Amino acid sequence: MSEVVIDQVHKSFGAVEVLKGVSLSVAPGEVTALIGRSGSGKSTLLRCINGLEQFQSGAIRVAGHDVTPDRAALRKLRTDVGIVFQSYNLFPHLNVAENIMLAPRRVKGVDKATARKKAEEVLALVGLSEKIEAYPDQLSGGQQQRVAIARSLAMQPKVMLFDEVTSALDPELTGEVLAVMEKLARDGMTMLLVTHEMGFARRVANTTVFMHQGRIHEAGPSRDLFENPKTPEMRQFLKADVK
Incomplete structure (x- = not known):
């Protein structure tokens, strides 16, 4: 039984079709990384999964919920x-x-x-127990991002979505945040993440999905995908990333 099922989703912004029939499933406890160039549809897909963007056709079911525009359902x-x-x-x-x-x-x-106790628990999980009384302007970017993760975890979600959460951080702070995400993966959290961190995707994600021009161009076990890309587009993307 999949925790996330995406079936033939099409999404357009005006005349521009951004998602062109995307289908994907994620099993409970799995980590799936979405990679690809800017504009390939990765972040739009993530926002559709959480109902932040409405899609024109297809279906999405997440953690037992059908994604619909209905406010109560959302x-x-x-x-x-x-x-x-x-x-x-x-x-x-x-x-x-x-x-x-x-x-x-x-x-x-x-x-x-009860909420305070949960806040203490999730802050311990992200390694920031000592910052519980601090204000955001007293925290580094990496610490703020870890608090943002803790805030989502306090809702005890079944699925976590991460949209380029390290792209605004310098390398040292990026490492802090990725370490938290890796711990969540080890603890069995179902996760979908849009990322440019290829090493992290290869090491932590069970499955990597390469999106290209609004479609899933390649998908498979992460190590296989990175070691044996099957299409010229994927090979070119990885080559550009190395540079």
């Missing part, structure tokens, strides 16, 4: 599907604990003491 979907973006989107007037506690209290109706 609220239920997002209690089980977390998403972390390149920008941290932390509330600057709230401290770390308050940022993390906000969604469980407002969306799930969790009481303050």
